[in-house]
Amino acid sequence: MSIPDRQSSRTCLIKLSKPGYTSVSRTHVGHVRKINEDRILDRSDRGLWAVADGMGGHLGGDVAAEMVISELRALADGMVPVSDQAIKIALDRANEKILEYGEVVGGMVGSTIVGLHIDGDRANLFWAGDSRAYLFQGSRYRQLTKDHSVVQELVDAGAIDQKFAAGHPQANVITRALGVDATLQIDFTLQAIEPGDVFLLCSDGLNSALEGCEKEERDFENDGAMADRILQEALALDGSDNISLVLISIASRGGAI
Numbered sequence: 001m002s003i004p005d006r007q008s009s010r011t012c013l014i015k016l017s018k019p020g021y022t023s024v025s026r027t028h029v030g031h032v033r034k035i036n037e038d039r040i041l042d043r044s045d046r047g048l049w050a051v052a053d054g055m056g057g058h059l060g061g062d063v064a065a066e067m068v069i070s071e072l073r074a075l076a077d078g079m080v081p082v083s084d085q086a087i088k089i090a091l092d093r094a095n096e097k098i099l100e101y102g103e104v105v106g107g108m109v110g111s112t113i114v115g116l117h118i119d120g121d122r123a124n125l126f127w128a129g130d131s132r133a134y135l136f137q138g139s140r141y142r143q144l145t146k147d148h149s150v151v152q153e154l155v156d157a158g159a160i161d162q163k164f165a166a167g168h169p170q171a172n173v174i175t176r177a178l179g180v181d182a183t184l185q186i187d188f189t190l191q192a193i194e195p196g197d198v199f200l201l202c203s204d205g206l207n208s209a210l211e212g213c214e215k216e217e218r219d220f221e222n223d224g225a226m227a228d229r230i231l232q233e234a235l236a237l238d239g240s241d242n243i244s245l246v247l248i249s250i251a252s253r254g255g256a257i
Helices: 061-077 084-105 150-156 204-210 223-237
Strands: 007-014 021-028 038-043 048-055 110-119 122-128 132-137 140-143 187-192 198-202 243-250
Touching: 021 038, 021 223, 038 061, 038 243, 048 061, 048 198, 048 243, 061 084, 061 110, 084 110, 084 122, 110 132, 110 198, 110 243, 122 132, 198 204, 198 223, 204 223, 204 243, 223 243
Parallel strands: none
Antiparallel strands: 007 021, 021 243, 038 048, 048 110, 110 122, 122 187, 132 140, 132 198, 198 243
């Protein structure tokens, strides 16, 4: 598999009866790593987006992430309606393929996943691992997913405070991923859509860049610029990991797209 460009991006536009939306995506290898193990699905034509963050380094984390996105892409390309069940079937297939690949290369490889499917006036979120989904409303944002990680379990148990989670020695230890177990566990949740909402899907290399974003006004008319700004902030703050994101913007009431 060829090594992806250090930075790539995509902008998609689709107009539906209800609601309309646009999407933009960005990915960057970062300042340290030589291989980008992140993969993105940006399919506005089917209302389906995802970010996969591969694990395994030289053993093939990029291969694992590509297997995940490939199965979701096949779903988007097919005639079967996109649904939670269809998404789960696609991810189960990817899980099996990654497990088989791990046996061939003789080591543990895997991938996280976070995705979004728009169905009418609802956003269906799905995830496993520590890739995240956020919702921006005006200059405020909130996290919609909960990490499947050791540190999150410690926070939930009251053993550590949330503000110390990022610096914890086990901050990167996740408890769910594709390619780790024969039985795949995926969380699904529904989020109502409002005009002007912006959903962000991202790999964990982006998380630290969101600190302080709620204090800034975002430009609703230029999500490409917003995506570039978030990416550059993440690179400036750290950049030790691959960074990938997808922004999905719901059209403002009465606005054209």
